[in-house]
Amino acid sequence: MLSNLDFVRQSLELHLFFARIMKEHSFFLEVGFTPKDASFTQRADEFRREFDKLLAEVVSLSNGVVGTGVLQSGEVVTQYTLNAERASSYFTGVQIPTEITLAETRLMGGGMVAVTPMLVQRVAMINQKAIFLISGLIQFKATILSNVLSCRMFTVNYPLLIDHIMREARLYLRTVQRLQNRENVIIEKEALEQEAFWNRIMAEHSKFIRGLLDPTENELINTADNFGKEFDQLTAEAIAAMDNTASFEKVTADSLKATAEIRDFKAQGTQGLLNCKIKSIIIPLLGDHTLREANHYLRLLKIFER
Structure with missing residues (x-):
């Protein structure tokens, strides 16, 4: 069974990587629909905003907790992320909250913050929120893929890309569920x-x-x-x-x-x-x-x- 320290650290590290991936999946879906499917555009935007909130909360708890190796790996942000967000926001008109990215660049590695019962509880709540959000996004992606494959919808995203991002979401979901169950993920x-x-x-x-x-x-x-x-x-x-x-x-x-x-x-x-x-x-x-x-x-x- 995971210790409180490992539970908190592994959960936050997972969300730092995957919550950003999910919010960007939502963005890619959002900008790929035609005007006919405005309701899907709106739903994708709602998912993007919810994952923004999730990621912002994760970042607020991560300083001095997550591993230095994860922060230095380039999987959380790269030297290009901020400018890529700004350019993509300019091209699409979608307002991407770059303050989250700036906050991530200031994160410091673990060993600086004590893992309190309150922090453990907050991370467990984040995990539960993530499970709910990811499950909904998987279903949304499955609906889009079904519509595309049956010629009920056109999107600029390849069918394989939709399937691809669905598989990534399922991996994220499985891993969060295991952490929430305190499984020792080796x-x-x-x-x-x-x-x-x-x-x-x-x-x-x-x-x-x-x-x-x-x-x-x-x-x-x-x-x-x-x-x-x-x-x-x-x-x-x-x-x-x-x-x-x-x-x-x-x-x-x-x-x-x-x-x-x-x-x-x-x-x-x-x-x-x-x-x-x-x-x-x-x-x-x-x-x-x-x-x-x-x-x-x-x-x-x-x-x-x-």
């Missing part, structure tokens, strides 16, 4: 499952990037295509390792190398989008969003490698 024991999951996510990021680049961006398209194929292979290898038909150590080493490379590609791409050097229909916040997910996965892989 990430190393779930390494192969995590690698299969995140390698697939990296493969799909590559394919989304490839499909959203302007057709004249041949070099970037080829690079993204190669990453997609590489991570498809790594996903298959991670699944094979679960059945003991491939080496866990090799899969982890190969995944670490490939993820470091795609992280650099995404960082360069995000900078290129912000500097208006890349022709695409990629909104800048999507570039930074995928970069943070690569940073998160890199931190996990470094844990697995020990």
Whole structure:
């Protein structure tokens, strides 16, 4: 069973990463509907605002509690996040609360704040609120995907992207539920499952990037295509390792190398989008969003490698 310290720290670290991911999923959905589906736009905006509130509350409790490694990993915010939010807000007219991002840049690592019963209670309440919100967002995404696949709705988001963000939300939900039940989540024991999951996510990021680049961006398209194929292979290898038909150590080493490379590609791409050097229909916040997910996965892989 988790100690109060681990319960609070792991919960806050999870929300710092995933609550931001969820609010951005809501944003991507919100700006992707047509005028006909204004009610869906409004619902997506409501989810985005609710996750803003959740993240703001998490940030207010995190200083001196969460691990320094998480804060330094680039999964909470990157050097591009603030400008990506400002640019994406400018392009869409959606008001993104950048003060949350600024507050995150000022967070300090753990060991500075005592974990009191009141803090434990507040974190448990945040977890319960998150479970409610994530469950609703999963259902909303499922409805959108069903509508798109049955040609009852058009959106600029790929069906695969909607399925992709639904899988991420389900992982978030499962993890919050386990923490709320005080399960001791030992990430190393779930390494192969995590690698299969995140390698697939990296493969799909590559394919989304490839499909959203302007057709004249041949070099970037080829690079993204190669990453997609590489991570498809790594996903298959991670699944094979679960059945003991491939080496866990090799899969982890190969995944670490490939993820470091795609992280650099995404960082360069995000900078290129912000500097208006890349022709695409990629909104800048999507570039930074995928970069943070690569940073998160890199931190996990470094844990697995020990």
